[in-house]
Amino acid sequence: MIEQKNEENYDVIVVGSGAAGIIAAIVAAREGKKVLLLEKLSKIASKLKATGGGRCNLTNTLSNEDFMARFGREGRFMQDALKAFDNKSLVTFMDEIGVETHAPDGFRIFPTSHSSATIIAGLQQEMIRLGVSLTCNQRATRLLATGNHIDGIKTQTDIFYAPNVIIATGGLGYPVLGAEGDGYNLASEVGHKVTELSPAMMPLKTKETWTKQCKADTLAKVELRVNLKKHKKLRAIGDLIFTNSGIRGPVVLDFAREVTPLLKKYGEVPLLLNLTKGKNEEQIREHFKKELAKEEISTVLQLLRTLLPQALCLELCRLGDIEADIKYKKLGGKKRDKLISLLAWTPLTISGHDGFKMAMITRGGISLKEINPKTMQSKIMDGLYFCGEIMNLDGPCGGYNLQWSFASGYLAGKLLKLA
Ligand SMILES: Cc1cc2nc3c(=O)[nH]c(=O)nc-3n(C[C@H](O)[C@H](O)[C@H](O)COP(=O)(O)OP(=O)(O)OC[C@H]3O[C@@H](n4cnc5c(N)ncnc54)[C@H](O)[C@@H]3O)c2cc1C
Secondary structure: OOOEEEEEEOOEEEEOOOHHHHHHHHHHHHOOOOEEEEOOOOOOOHHHHHHHHHOOOOEEOOOHHHHHHOOHHHHHHHHHHHHHOOHHHHHHHHHHOOOOEEOOOOOEEEEOOOOHHHHHHHHHHHHHHHOOEEEOOOOEEEEEEEOOEEEEEEEOOEEEEOOEEEEOOOOOOOHHHOOOOHHHHHHHHOOOOEOOOEEEOOOEEEOOOHHHHHOOOEEEEEEEEEOOHHHOOOEEEEEEEEOOOEEEOHHHHHHHHHHHHHHHHHOOEEEEEEOOOOOOHHHHHHHHHHHHOOOOOOEHHHHHHOOOOHHHHHHHHHHOOOOOOOEHHHOOHHHHHHHHHHHHOEEEEEEEOOHHHHOOEEEOOEOHHHEOOOOOEEOOOEOEEEOHHHEOOOOOOOOHHHHHHHHHHHHHHOOOOOO
16 A cells, blocks of 8 residues: 655644544644544544443543542542543533533433434534544554654554654454554554453353343342452442343443453352342341231242342242242241342352453553653653553443543643653
């Protein structure tokens, strides 16, 4: 293919038109810079469009301290970016570009239109207003540098020059939406370290096949625990849905971040599930006592139905080798104990997942040690900046990852250079 040297020089080239790249381009242009935004797909913001099931949960109402805590050990890296651009700044920014937002449950913030398309239209309009040059179908393939200074970027067909390049190419999850890990290669070619990458936030597969009989119902407040001696502290609570091949739902998406590294290490991960909204064995016994006092409740199934959907009750009976239609009072002591223990802690074994194909987030990324948190600039290469999911930071479900993308993109777009 013939390479074309682009005669036009830019102040900054942003690679990747996700949440992070677009806001970086807007902020740089607002600072008076001449900006080129490169996107390898034919359209901008494909992943942003798919967020929140098309509704885009763009941030949440947490304080910066609580927000950072939910990202684990690395969370404090975000301090400066959040100070510069927190949830309130994001809501104000959205308002400025004509996107009204609200928090229907008091926590998660969405556009009031309930459509990510509104956000994309607002961002696109702002880029047009500011004169950002946007080029789609341009895949960046190599960073150009002289010594430790950035000179520009090479794409599959062109060469573009600028003293500043912002890499916002995302992670590895949902590759159909554009993120295929190109940015990791671009960065590692100039000396950046990429930490181990694992898929996170995705449905999980189980060894047990009974889940397929129970797939119709969403169960609220299910507690999941890892049943491995060294990892007993790993637990999560939330809504869970059984599937043909395992489990999904908000609690599973969040817990997958913890489970994938263990799966790599142990091959399988045993879990214990409390399906009874946190009732322990004693509380289940008490509950049974009360229910059995009612005339209409006498069989095991009738009793279990007071806690769980029918399909799940039948599966638990099967697991405990207990007849569902038998009168509970006729059940022997051992069988009663078994049933109650199954209700308090149902065993399930995680055996796999669909990998990055279905992962909403990538765990791992460009090592934070080599990025200045006050500017998002590389400590290795002058004029090189990073923002968004490409960095080694990942948060749970609930607007965390987009807020981080917007905040880091905002800071990168400022193109601050500290001595
Ligand atoms: C289905 C789904 C739903 C989600 N829902 C939510 C949610 O509701 N709330 C939330 O906070 N988070 C959500 N997330 C996570 C969130 O979307 C991401 O963390 C965030 O969008 C990352 O933004 P980014 O700008 O860093 O990367 P991306 O949005 O992935 O953008 C990267 C862009 O770079 C382009 N690119 C890649 N390589 C090159 C290259 N070599 N040259 C040029 N361009 C390139 C890609 O095509 C892409 O457009 C969801 C994720 C998925 C997959």
